[in-house]
Amino acid sequence: MMGPSHALSGATAWLAGTWALDHFAGYEQSPLAVAVGTLVCAGGALLPDLDLSGKVTRNQGGATVARTFGVFSLFVAEVIEKVSLGIYTATRLSRDPRRTNGHRTFTHTLPFAALIGWGTTWLGGHYGKWAMLGIVFFMAGLALRGLFDKWAERAGWVIVTVCSAVIAWFTAANLPGDRGYPMLGFAVAVGCVVHLFGDMITSAGVPILWPVPTGRRLWRMVGVPNGMAIRVGGKVETIVLRTAFVVISLLAIAGIFAPGLLQKFELDTFS
Numbered sequence: 001m002m003g004p005s006h007a008l009s010g011a012t013a014w015l016a017g018t019w020a021l022d023h024f025a026g027y028e029q030s031p032l033a034v035a036v037g038t039l040v041c042a043g044g045a046l047l048p049d050l051d052l053s054g055k056v057t058r059n060q061g062g063a064t065v066a067r068t069f070g071v072f073s074l075f076v077a078e079v080i081e082k083v084s085l086g087i088y089t090a091t092r093l094s095r096d097p098r099r100t101n102g103h104r105t106f107t108h109t110l111p112f113a114a115l116i117g118w119g120t121t122w123l124g125g126h127y128g129k130w131a132m133l134g135i136v137f138f139m140a141g142l143a144l145r146g147l148f149d150k151w152a153e154r155a156g157w158v159i160v161t162v163c164s165a166v167i168a169w170f171t172a173a174n175l176p177g178d179r180g181y182p183m184l185g186f187a188v189a190v191g192c193v194v195h196l197f198g199d200m201i202t203s204a205g206v207p208i209l210w211p212v213p214t215g216r217r218l219w220r221m222v223g224v225p226n227g228m229a230i231r232v233g234g235k236v237e238t239i240v241l242r243t244a245f246v247v248i249s250l251l252a253i254a255g256i257f258a259p260g261l262l263q264k265f266e267l268d269t270f271s
């Protein structure tokens with residue numbers, strides 16, 4: 001999947017989950033909490049691809065996400081790719097092929113999603129508002145880059161950075177911390193997992209079983225069979241999938257904030 005589809009799938013998953021929690025468990029959230037969770041989950045759904053490095057010295061290449069904060073995030077991507085490659089090389093078994101690039105390895109595993117989710121929550125618990133400010137700033141940047149890719153491309157990374165800072169400041173000033181912090185960590189982790197599913201249906205797969213060894217391989221790439229895989233950037237992805245994500249998101253938003261609206265259009269089987 002391309003960056004924008006990943007981001008959109010993260011936002012959709014969070015909105016649908018929020019609706020389900022509200023509807024079945026009576027867990028209500030303020031509009032701001034829903035908006036921030038959605039943004040952070042959309043950003044989280046781009047996070048694993050921060051392992052796709054480009055050319056830092058020439059300020060080129062890298063995934064959508066790696067260009068969010070210009071050459072700074074490109075540098076971070078370079079470091080993450082090399083660390084991931086190190087983890088791969090250190091833990092690979094005899095049947096795992098040699099690699100020279102760390103893309104789609106450690107950041108594409110469930111332990112990574114859990115680690116990053118736990119780390120986010122831990123930061124929020126220990127550093128409170130300051131951690132919240134930094135995390136929301138970073139994740140909002142990724143989300144804006146992914147969800148509004150055409151705008152972000154035109155506006156450039158400086159504008160994206162300024163917008164992220166405003167969102168972070170507004171969130172830190174208005175979102176109460178009590179259950180906001182654990183929620184942020186959860187949103188990041190959910191986003192990462194949603195990303196893995198996205199890669200599993202569109203590409204050669206991800207090492208979803210890691211670190212469970214199978215047949216002298218620790219890094220078995222798991223994905224749908226080639227014949228069923230959706231072509232990256234093809235019509236199914238850019239039209240069918242994205243339209244479905246938008247429709248589900250809109251239904252979820254209506255279900256959360258205006259259940260009466262759905263009933264009016266006799267869509268109340270959903271609400």
Ligand SMILES: [Zn+2]
Pocket residue numbers: 048049104108195199
């Ligand atoms: Zn990926």
